[in-house]
Amino acid sequence: MFFIQFKENKKKYIQLSDYIKNMIENGSLTAGSKLPSTRELSEELKIGRSTVLKSYEILEVEEYIFTIKGKGTFINELKIKYNKNREFTNSSLINWEEHMNKYAKRAVELDIMKWDSQYKKGMISFKSIAPDGDTFDIDGFKRAFYNRLSLEGSNLLNYGYAKGYKPLTEWLLKYMVDKGVNIEGKDILITNGFTEGLNIVLSAICESGDKVLCENPTHNTAIKILKMREVNLIGINIKSREGIDIKELKELIENNDIKAVFLIPSYHNPTGLVMTYEKREEIYSILSENNIPIIEDWFAEELNYSGDHVKSITAIGGSNNNVINIGSFSKILFPGMRIGWVFGDKSLIDALESIKRGLNIHTSFIDQGILYEYLESEQFPQFIKRIRRRYKLKYELMKEMIEENIKYEHLLGDGGLYMYVILPSKIKVRALLKRCIKRGVIFTCGDVFSVSNEDSDGVISNKYNYENGLRLGFSKLKNSEIKKGIRIIGEEIKEMLNE
Ligand SMILES: Cc1ncc(COP(=O)(O)O)c(C=O)c1O
Helix, strand or coil: CCCCCCCCCCCHHHHHHHHHHHHHHCCCCCCCCECCCHHHHHHHHCCCHHHHHHHHHHHHHCCCEEEECCCEEEECHHHCCCCCCCCCCCCCCCCHHHHCCHHHHHHHHCCHHHHCCCCCCCCEECCCCCCCHHHCCHHHHHHHHHHHHHHHHHHHCCCCCCCCCHHHHHHHHHHHHHCCCCCCCEEEEEECHHHHHHHHHHHHHCCCCCEEEEEECCCHHHHHHHHHCCCEEEEEEECCCCCECHHHHHHHHHHCCEEEEEECCCCCCCCCCCCCHHHHHHHHHHHHHCCCCEEEEECCHHHCCCCCCCCCHHHHCCCCCCEEEEEECCCCCCHHHCCEEEEEEHHHHHHHHHHHHHHHCCCCHHHHHHHHHHHHCCHHHHHHHHHHHHHHHHHHHHHHHHHHHCCCCEEECCCCCEEEEECCCCCCHHHHHHHHHHCCEECEEHHHHCCCEECCCCCEECCCCCCCEEEEECCCCCHHHHHHHHHHHHHHHHHHHHC
16 A cells, blocks of 8 residues: 655655655545554554654644544545646647547437437427326335345345346246247347347447438437448338338338348337338238348337237247347336347347347346336236326327317327327428427427438438428326417417418
C-alpha cells in the first residue's frame, strides 16, 4: 500500500509523514479509512517502529489523522483536497467525435430520441406505445419477488446460465407448444428484450452489405439495429390494409441475394396490422422454397383482443428450421424488466448463447426468477384478461374518434396499442405535428418508420415515403385525452386541407 523510497538526506519520519500527508490531500487515502498499525507499517517498510510512531505523532498534531483508543488510527476528512492532483504539463484533450468509429456515429445519427420532437409534461401524447403503468399488478409482482427469492435464495443472486433461468426457458417452450410450435430440434435463449435478441441474431448471421428484406414502414428500433450493422435494408411497401404485396416480395427475391427477411406479422409496428393466416402461409412457402431465413417478431402475441389467435410463422414452419422467433414481455407485462427471447434451431441458439455470454454473461437471474413466478401465478392470466379488456375499449374509442374527426386515406390497425393513419397526400405530417404541438398534442410521424432502398450508387428506388402517415399510440391515454387529442388533430388537418 505504501510505496515510499527513502532518501538519504532527510529524516525518515519526516519523509514518511510528508508521504502520508500527500496521500491524504490528493484523496488516495479516504476519510475514515484506517491506517496500518505502527507495528504493521514498520514491518512493511522495514524501518524502526519509533520512526512510524514519530510520523503518526506529527500527522496527529497537524490533524491529518486521529486515534481511537483500542480501535486504531484513522484519516481525518478535514485535510482532503481532491483537487490536489498531479499537474500534467501536456494537457490532453481528445476530440471524441473524431475518435468515434462508424458504428457509434451511425447509432447517434439513427437515434430518434436525439432529434425527433419529444413529449413535454402536460401534453397529450400519442407518441408512447408503452403499456399502461396503471394496469401493473404491483402487489402480485411484490409477492412473486418475495416468493421466488425465498425459494431460490442465493441462486438468483449469483451468476447463472447464459441461456437463461431454466424454469423460465421451460415455461416458454411449453408456451410455444401451446401455440402450435414444433419445438423438436429447437432451443431458446433469454435476452434483454426483443432489442438485444435482434442484435444478437444479426451479429450471428449478417455481414456488412448483406441484403435483408422487411416491411416498409417498420419498427424504428429494428431499422436502427439493422442499419447500425451496415445491413442493406430493402423495404416491401405496405400501402393499405392488405399489408405487403406478394408480387413485390417475389420480385425482390428474384432480383436480390437475400440474407434474411424480418417480419412483424402480429400488430405490426407502426401500422397495427395483423397479417392473415393465408398470407403468412403464402409468405412462408415462398421464402422456404428459396431457403431464406425468416426473423419473426412475436412481441405482441398476448395483446390479441380483437379476433382469434392467428398461427405464427414460427408455428407454420413446423419441423423446418428456417424461422427465428424473437419475443418479448415488454408489451404484455413490464418493459422495465427487459426480458425477451430468441427461439430457433439448436445449432443457431448454441452460437447465440456464446455471443450472449461475451456481451453480458446473461440476463438478470433475479428478474427472470420473479417473472417466472409471476407467469406461474393465478394473477398472470387475470392480468392479461384485464389489459386486453382495457386496451380493447381504448382501441374502439380511438377508431370511433378518428373516423368521426380525421379525413384519412387509410386507417390501419387491428388492435394492440396503436393505430396508423395515412392522410391525403396534401398533408405533410411534419407540418401537422408542428401545429399540433402548439396545441399540446404530440404523435410519431411515419417517416421514422420508413425504409428507403438505396443501391450502392446511392440511388433511391422503391421509395414509399411515409410523409403523410402518422402513428397514434393510445395505450397510456385516458379516454378524455383520446377524445380531446383526436379532435385537435382533426381540426388542424381540416385547416390544412382548406389552405
Ligand atoms: C415491433 C416491436 N417489437 C418488439 C418490441 C419490444 O422491444 P423490447 O422487448 O426490446 O422492449 C417493440 C416495442 O415497442 C416493438 O414495437
